[in-house]
Amino acid sequence: MTSNDYDPTAEGAETDFARRMSYGDYLQLDAILGAQHPLSDAHDEMLFIIQHQTSELWMRLAIHELSAARRAIARDEVSPAMKMLARVSRIFEQLNSAWDVLRTMTPSEYTHFRSKLGQSSGFQSGQYRLIEYLLGNRNHAMLKPHAHDAEVTRLLEAELAAPSLYDEVLRLADRKGLTMPSAVLARDVRETHSLNEGVLQAWRRVYEAPETHWMLYELAEKLVDFEDYFRRWRFNHVTTVERVIGFKRGTGGTGGVSYLKRMLEVELFPELWRVRTIL
Template identity: 40%
Template sequence: MSDAPTDEAATPNLSFEGSTPYEDYVQASVLTHLQHPLSDEPGEMAFLVTTQVMELWFTLLVHEWTTAARALRQDDLPTAMAALHRSLPELESLNASWKPIAHLTPGQFNAYRSALGEGSGFQSAMYRRLEFLLGDKSASMLVPHRGTPGAHAELEKALTEPSLYDEVLRLLDRRGYAIPADVLNRDPSLRYEPHPDVERAWQRVYAADDQDSDLIRLGETLTDVAEYVWRWRNDHLVATRRAMGAKTGTGGSAGVAWLEKRATKNVFPELWTARSHV
């Protein structure tokens, strides 16, 4: 006699008291009712949903990199590496979020641009936390959030805490790769600036006989992160250039000129420059 379940036994439960367990967990009805376009232009919905999806990816990446920084602080490299590896496909998905709006013509963008008012991506509190974790600190970027105490407090905390890269360099120092005291004890609220002795430390890491060491694997994973961040900035630049050329950005930003400047900067800079000396 067959032990295979009958069709009736395989039928999922369709009757629930109140909302479904899926809804309770995912909160889908909340997510799918957060879209309130401000114009009659059909294309605005794609812009709005794409931006909201990006915010969710920012949130996840902040979670991963905070987990990694905390683990590095505790010398738990496996946990840090697991979080960093998880962040790579997440970064790839974040970058792919540009696709629905990457080819807007000026006319298509202008059709609903006025609905944005003074809104601009640089005002995103979660994106700012992401940048702070990468070491790109700036106290002035807290100013737009003074009217939202919760977001301001979270950003202020992130500003004054060591970045992910700060924790990486402290780990290198504990592993015997001397990092200068002025780097280890620097004010974490300031933007990270490259240091020749940090470059030399990475040079030593990469010149080791064991080319499968945990520190080389850490360096390569961080380089993957940095490459995805660079691609994100360039995709942002290209999408903006296509949609609005060199016009002033929303919110009074410099638009393309500001994005061009950002696109020239690498995060974790010594990981790139040290390769010239190995």
């Protein structure tokens, strides 16, 4: 070390971690950085693995935030919930940016290791399915890919038995004087909510007089903001897949691009999008 080298110990920085918790210890970096095991010698397989692993980490945080937001809304604690929803929007902004990195992989590069994936596919992600269920898209057929994993199946079944995030928002709105249809409030929460005229008209009252219903107005816009990012994430998924494999079938047996395009039609909070047309 030369005399011009900066020495952080001169300012009290700790450098001896023989008996102390280090940065790597706290973050368990040995486990995280040791979790990449390519099955081929293809250079780009590491990119593919890390992109999906980091996406799963972001989804874990999204589930943490969305679940907490739902609990807060059920307790009428709307301000903390809106902070959490804003954070989830930023999480999906990160997830959207990840596609830009994956798109640097060309079709010919992907073919060098695609066969090593077997039947594994992103649509088998238990965390992604949990997010979909939490948000209200409760497609029971999508339990099947997880039947081999008892713990994931248990989590998904428990989620199906609970009101979705949007269910809790509609219940909150009803408690705050924005009367919601009794059939919607009492519906079987295991099923996907569909567009309801009574709910649409209730949100119309909010959007026509936001100054009277400011809290619900702001919460509704937080939901729309999040779904906007979520839709972009789905769209980026479609375009990335089409760019890399064209219209081949997915490794998991789906139609690939055709399956993903069908997912673009899903509306999580339908009345919040349709209300714009009737204002």
